[in-house]
Amino acid sequence: MDWKEEALRRQEQIIGDLQQLVSIPSVLDESSASKEAPFGPGPARALEWMLEEGRRAGFAVKDIDHMAGHIEMGEGEELLGILCHVDVVPAGANWTYGPFEGTVKDGKLFGRGAIDDKGPTIAAWHAMKMVKESGVPLSKRVRLIVGADEESGFRCVDRYFKTEEMPSVGFAPDADFPIIHAEKGIASLIFSQQSFEPDGQLLKFHAGNRTNMVPDQATAVTNLKASDIAEAFESFLNINSASGSITEEEGHTKITVHGKSAHAMEPDLGVNAAVLLASFLNRVLEEGSSKEFTQFMFEAFGTETRGQFLGLSFNDEISGDTTLNAGIVEFTESAGGLVKVSMRYSVTYPFNDKIETCKNRLEQTAFQLAVSSNSKPHHVDAEDPFIKTLQDVYTEHTGDEADLLAIGGGTYARVLEKGVAFGMLFPGREDVAHQADEYVYIEDMLKATAIYADAISRLAGEKKGDQ
Numbered sequence: 001m002d003w004k005e006e007a008l009r010r011q012e013q014i015i016g017d018l019q020q021l022v023s024i025p026s027v028l029d030e031s032s033a034s035k036e037a038p039f040g041p042g043p044a045r046a047l048e049w050m051l052e053e054g055r056r057a058g059f060a061v062k063d064i065d066h067m068a069g070h071i072e073m074g075e076g077e078e079l080l081g082i083l084c085h086v087d088v089v090p091a092g093a094n095w096t097y098g099p100f101e102g103t104v105k106d107g108k109l110f111g112r113g114a115i116d117d118k119g120p121t122i123a124a125w126h127a128m129k130m131v132k133e134s135g136v137p138l139s140k141r142v143r144l145i146v147g148a149d150e151e152s153g154f155r156c157v158d159r160y161f162k163t164e165e166m167p168s169v170g171f172a173p174d175a176d177f178p179i180i181h182a183e184k185g186i187a188s189l190i191f192s193q194q195s196f197e198p199d200g201q202l203l204k205f206h207a208g209n210r211t212n213m214v215p216d217q218a219t220a221v222t223n224l225k226a227s228d229i230a231e232a233f234e235s236f237l238n239i240n241s242a243s244g245s246i247t248e249e250e251g252h253t254k255i256t257v258h259g260k261s262a263h264a265m266e267p268d269l270g271v272n273a274a275v276l277l278a279s280f281l282n283r284v285l286e287e288g289s290s291k292e293f294t295q296f297m298f299e300a301f302g303t304e305t306r307g308q309f310l311g312l313s314f315n316d317e318i319s320g321d322t323t324l325n326a327g328i329v330e331f332t333e334s335a336g337g338l339v340k341v342s343m344r345y346s347v348t349y350p351f352n353d354k355i356e357t358c359k360n361r362l363e364q365t366a367f368q369l370a371v372s373s374n375s376k377p378h379h380v381d382a383e384d385p386f387i388k389t390l391q392d393v394y395t396e397h398t399g400d401e402a403d404l405l406a407i408g409g410g411t412y413a414r415v416l417e418k419g420v421a422f423g424m425l426f427p428g429r430e431d432v433a434h435q436a437d438e439y440v441y442i443e444d445m446l447k448a449t450a451i452y453a454d455a456i457s458r459l460a461g462e463k464k465g466d467q
């Protein structure tokens, strides 16, 4: 079967379908949510549009509480899952073309969801239709699982897998090609200051709003005299090539430091403003609860992001270093210090032992640790025949090596028991997901459709010798 040829023949249909799906503004809207549209009317309409496509083409279709659904073909015990989503993040401003119009220009189709994840959904859907129409005999069932709440907390797939079958194997076209086979664990850690006594030095400290970003600004309000610390502050900024300011406000001194934002999956790509400001304050504060806070910040995060001081460091060959990002850092006179950390831990991380070690080490400090959430690592063995098949397909269609990727972020694939992220952003392509003028190359749509069709036919097709 020449899948490339087949995909090319369908070019107009594929573009037309993607334009229709893009034209549905499937943004979460809790304010108009109902039983028929649990994430608001847009996501419900997009889901229904997709399922209706399945019904019209004669596939078995199931709607799960208007939150998710599936389109199925084939027969057999085993189930191959392809996990997609039809909800999108809000359009935002600064679009050249209408975010819900699907304008085609210069070989690209523009629109919110073009690459995340409506384009990939349409590619996978046409791949299924191509396989069905080709008459390739299947010895497994193949299911396109469609979620309508991926962007805001996965309630779609949480609901779906409460009652529906977990595929024996699967892939999610909601990230990058070639193949992401390992995703680190993601835990939220909260370090809070205990037995705190106000000492009148540090009144307030604030940095960051989200644990998954390196804070790029930190502010402190203190009772230190601006004239006493101005010189030390200036030289601290110079040594650290950072910028900041000191101002007098209502009898207090306000200190601001700027850093550089980055995603928590590699905090070393950013400069943590909270860590910088705490490190400076730690030099000028006197003993007391204020200094216990800055001392902790300095020791735990001041020189590295791998959790060595805290006893949390660990790395493995599959997924690399465990990383810690102090994303939200607060201090108030009444409650003391609070540090919220996103930890991305290696796939073979001995989680409970490490947390125990950390708690023991914290006994030397004024801080305590609580784990507020933990999403386990996700990993499919590199030697698994499933992976080998995807690699073969990818290499045959692109001529490129299908290197296996391990990442510190989480993809949609982690909800599958045995699943990987497989496309649809090709290496070297700009990642425009969630941005203004999001687009997908038409050429990539067709290439991916052929790749998915080939993958489906090899993973679910009858093997020679099958009876």
Ligand SMILES: [Zn+2]
Pocket: 085, 116, 117, 150, 174
């Ligand atoms: Zn997505």
